[in-house]
Amino acid sequence: MQHFKSKKQMNLFDVYPLFPINIVKGKGCKVYDSEGTEYLDLYGGHAVVSVGHSHPKYVKAISDQVAKLGFYSNSVINALQVELAEKLGKASGYEDYFLFLINSGAEANENALKLASFHNGKKRIVSFKNSFHGRTFAAVNVTDTLKHVAPINEGRLDVTFLELNDIETVRKELKKEDVSSVIIEGVQGIGGIYTPDNRFMQELRAICTETNTVLILDEIQSGYGRSGKFFAHQYAGIKPDIITVAKGICNGFPMAGTIISPMFKAIHGQLGTTFGGNHLGCAGAIAVLEIMEEEQLIENAAKVGDFLISELKKFPGIKEIRGSGLMIGLEFEQPIKEIRSKLLFEQKVFTGVAGLHTIRLLPPLSLSMDEAEEFLVRFKKCL
Numbered sequence: 001m002q003h004f005k006s007k008k009q010m011n012l013f014d015v016y017p018l019f020p021i022n023i024v025k026g027k028g029c030k031v032y033d034s035e036g037t038e039y040l041d042l043y044g045g046h047a048v049v050s051v052g053h054s055h056p057k058y059v060k061a062i063s064d065q066v067a068k069l070g071f072y073s074n075s076v077i078n079a080l081q082v083e084l085a086e087k088l089g090k091a092s093g094y095e096d097y098f099l100f101l102i103n104s105g106a107e108a109n110e111n112a113l114k115l116a117s118f119h120n121g122k123k124r125i126v127s128f129k130n131s132f133h134g135r136t137f138a139a140v141n142v143t144d145t146l147k148h149v150a151p152i153n154e155g156r157l158d159v160t161f162l163e164l165n166d167i168e169t170v171r172k173e174l175k176k177e178d179v180s181s182v183i184i185e186g187v188q189g190i191g192g193i194y195t196p197d198n199r200f201m202q203e204l205r206a207i208c209t210e211t212n213t214v215l216i217l218d219e220i221q222s223g224y225g226r227s228g229k230f231f232a233h234q235y236a237g238i239k240p241d242i243i244t245v246a247k248g249i250c251n252g253f254p255m256a257g258t259i260i261s262p263m264f265k266a267i268h269g270q271l272g273t274t275f276g277g278n279h280l281g282c283a284g285a286i287a288v289l290e291i292m293e294e295e296q297l298i299e300n301a302a303k304v305g306d307f308l309i310s311e312l313k314k315f316p317g318i319k320e321i322r323g324s325g326l327m328i329g330l331e332f333e334q335p336i337k338e339i340r341s342k343l344l345f346e347q348k349v350f351t352g353v354a355g356l357h358t359i360r361l362l363p364p365l366s367l368s369m370d371e372a373e374e375f376l377v378r379f380k381k382c383l
């Protein structure tokens with residue numbers, strides 16, 4: 001199949017380096033291409049597929065809902081949003097927080113940063129080196145990757161990038177009392193699976209409170225069970241003021257959430273969206289939380305992740321293994337292009353990547369022990 005065609009018709013804007021594989025079907029932790037070839041999915045479509053491809057309960061929830069009502073605007077009561085908030089509060093341990101629904105991770109962070117600034121009237125933001133928070137205006141400004149920042153964005157927000165885990169520098173900046181918010185990933189994903197130390201997170205929490213700085217936890221990749229807890233920051237036993245979620249929330253249907261502490265006051269019209277929180281997405285997201293509970297997928301992510309990490313430690317040639325649950329980074333001394341290519345084309349395994357030297361494993365949270373073992377067998381053949 002030719003992906004980019006002639007000059008006579010509209011072609012796709014070529015921003016993605018594509019594998020020449022046309023995935024047309026998925027079931028659990030397997031995906032299938034148009035030739036019928038089966039692949040083991042250790043990538044989850046970039047940490048998005050949480051409960052497994054085409055889970056019957058999820059398919060039924062979405063199908064039933066679209067047959068009834070796919071969308072109506074945020075100007076009327078949407079009981080599904082209320083049910084989703086209730087279930088999310090319970091599952092995450094944040095029952096006293098509020099939920100604002102949008103469509104993508106970048107939007108979740110955009111709203112979080114804005115809300116923080118509305119709240120304390122301050123402008124400066126502290127972010128961390130190596131971080132990724134999205135591609136919209138504020139989100140890209142707090143992202144530490146120059147290639148995403150266009151001249152119209154550059155320097156338009158007052159952002160200070162600090163070293164992860166360097167609490168003294170953070171303290172020094174926050175003591176100036178002009179910082180509106182600190183934004184930090186639960187685990188740096190695109191940056192290569194780096195987890196902030198628990199102690200750092202605890203001290204960060206305390207300094208933010210002392211200086212009236214809003215603490216925003218970007219759990220877009222590391223949240224929703226992926227780390228082996230509902231949120232990665234829960235390993236540190238802290239509570240941020242705002243948490244952002246996306247990716248796994250609706251198993252691939254575009255949806256995201258900004259989870260907001262009761263210290264914020266909601267003002268009519270201050271935030272808003274056309275599509276966010278639509279009926280179809282809510283039905284899917286409710287099904288995702290129910291499946292996660294029924295099938296104990298967070299416990300599964302912790303168990304299968306521990307197993308993978310301990311087995312991978314026995315493999316030769318891996319420089320460092322980072323992460324927890326089913327968010328694992330495998331750093332190699334040499335560039336990983338060849339290994340990843342062998343994995344995909346010879347062993348039929350999808351994996352993710354971070355930079356030139358790190359493979360990222362981000363499978364559905366339903367990955368079984370048998371599938372994990374199968375991955376290890378196939379991986380070994382590529383080293």
Ligand SMILES: Cc1ncc(COP(=O)(O)O)c(C=O)c1O
Binds near residue numbers: 221
């Ligand atoms: C930690 C983190 N934040 C934000 C985003 C942006 O999410 P989206 O692509 O849905 O806008 C991503 C996407 O990879 C992410 O990993």
